[in-house]
Amino acid sequence: MRYAALHNNHYDTIACYLAAGIKTTMSTVSTLMLSEALEAPEICEAQLRSNADLVREAGQRLRKLAPPFAATLARGSSDQAAAFAKHLLEVYAGVPTLSHSPSIGSLYRRTSASFRDVPLIAISQSGRSPDLIAAAEDAKRMGALVVVIVNDEESPLAALGDITIPVRAGRESSVAATKSFVATLVALTHLVAEWSEDDGLRQALPTIAPALRAAGAQDWSNALPHLRDANDLLVLGRGPTLPIAGEAALKLKETAGLYAEAFSVAEVAHGPMTLVKNGDPVLVFGPADVSSEGLKERLEDFAARGATVIAAGAAGDIGAASIVLPMESSRHPIVQAIGAIQSFYALANALSLARGRNPDSPPHLAKVTKTL
Template identity: 50%
Template sequence: MPLPAETLMFAEAAAAGAAVARQGEAVEPALAALVDRLRALDPPLAFTCARGSSDHAATYAKFMFETRLGLPTVSQHPSLASVYGDPAKGARGSAFFAISQSGRSPDLIAATRAAHRAGALVTALVNDPAAPLADEADSVMPLTAGPERSVAATKSYIATLALIARLVAAWTADRALTDALAALPDALAVAWQADWSEALAPLAGARSLFVLGRGSTLAIAQEAALKLKETCALHAEAFSIAEVAHGPMTLVEPGFPVLVFPPHDVDRALIRPVLDTLEAAGARLLIAGEGALPMTGDPHPALAPIVMIQSFYRLANAVALARGRNPDQPPLLNKVTLTR
């Protein structure tokens, strides 16, 4: 079993800041052209289409599009075209965003082709701009994450979130968000050094846990839960903090771990009563930015989730090894998943 700093997951997650820095220059011309087309279209609706970690990034896109653009955003099932033959008639005049690291899954390619033929303005956010998915798009936005060999996506996920934030910043001409994105690589470097080791023992010894977020952080709660499953063989379920009281709360008993990613905007004030209830039930709360999970600086509210997931990836790598798992080689999984 490798040491924590010897895994591919460790090396690739540590490189996320460099990937985001490369992205800033690499996408600028294509981003400006895309924003011109989106503004001219003025779509009444946006679609996202993705699976796995990319679909969690789509959750972040939905939050950003709806709160900052006022643009209703729908997650389209990738199999509508490949299995059910849906011609995507409702996509005409919309903005369609296909999100993928590999750009090679047949279902996603079929869904993107159907949306394009139906009259949507299609954008592919993909790590490999030469992938088949790019051939179906009007615009291709490269993630610039570089090669990623570990099965667990890390730097490519962070690069996707950063690219979505860049798109929104440019579309809305938000100078504060644009400036914060310029500082994001340095913030990610600091976040990678954050000491979350006090959470190692509670997670390494857990049988299951909740991972909670709300609004801007729901996407990273989903991503963190997936990473705990695939790298640590740890049953983790993601919920919105607004939803956990609607049934799942009954599973909480003394010592039950709850990993919390609090939002850094107006939502933050709304989560405390739920956390108090969990604590009263005996839950072991692990809150990003508090106590055992320190967070340095005061990131832009829209980018705070990206900073938090960077610190989490280092923790997940360590938890996997503590549980006797190599995070680079989870059983039954492949780097590229081809689904229909």
């Protein structure tokens, strides 16, 4: 109890500093959310080493299966990881991938017979949400090969897997998932690298931990004054960074009480950008692959409307940005995308405090969400 009281006083003190505009370094704002996020490089390095044989065998099995498509099953942050898996599978393994709604299996019991011999990739940190368990059971009954990506190896979902790959993030005490999300992206990248036998993806794996360390050291605090008093926010990405934008938008809702919605850089022109007014902030995660096509022109459109464009990405793509967020651009596009969310977590943490909130314990949320 004494520790909790001291910790809450620390939140209050830092929040007051930030609200008053007193300069603080984001990396020194100590919360469980931030300290757990900064554990990600070592966790991912150990995970890749520990999972090497398991994932190699899983890749061989999936390659031999040669399914016509794959499916993902997830909610919340894990569903953003599932979107990342979709990008990996479709771009690197050439496997069309759909999102299987948990309710189809858990409530309607209408899982298609077409799932026979198809990988269903169930992603969860806790492995204890009743709807995910029921949906995975229903898919398995229909003949799906259930591939579980999970942090809790002792969970019911882990026990259901025909293939179970632990993300090995360890205990995560903050309600806001950080290290477990990053570790899940790395586990998915590892799996698809082995499944696809893509040399570039395989060679990128050893660079992930150094990239995460570098990303965690980046200072994105110049965005803080432009987001502290915002009422709503568009968060943009494309290709490998669209799921990163989705996770960022979710974390901003959870930890900062900021209404944020993620869109593809391509999709935002089909209506949503008309909502942006003079002075409104737009947060952009620029991709480092061919999906950056058109990003420069889109950001110029936002700037011409008077938007405050806050962007991370290649200099040639984000020249119209009002605020440039530092990011290394010499990495593999997938590694750079994972690094972007690592850099973002410190900003989300500082923004939560600046808005007078506790990022470790958002209101009305629990660590394990038990939906039906």
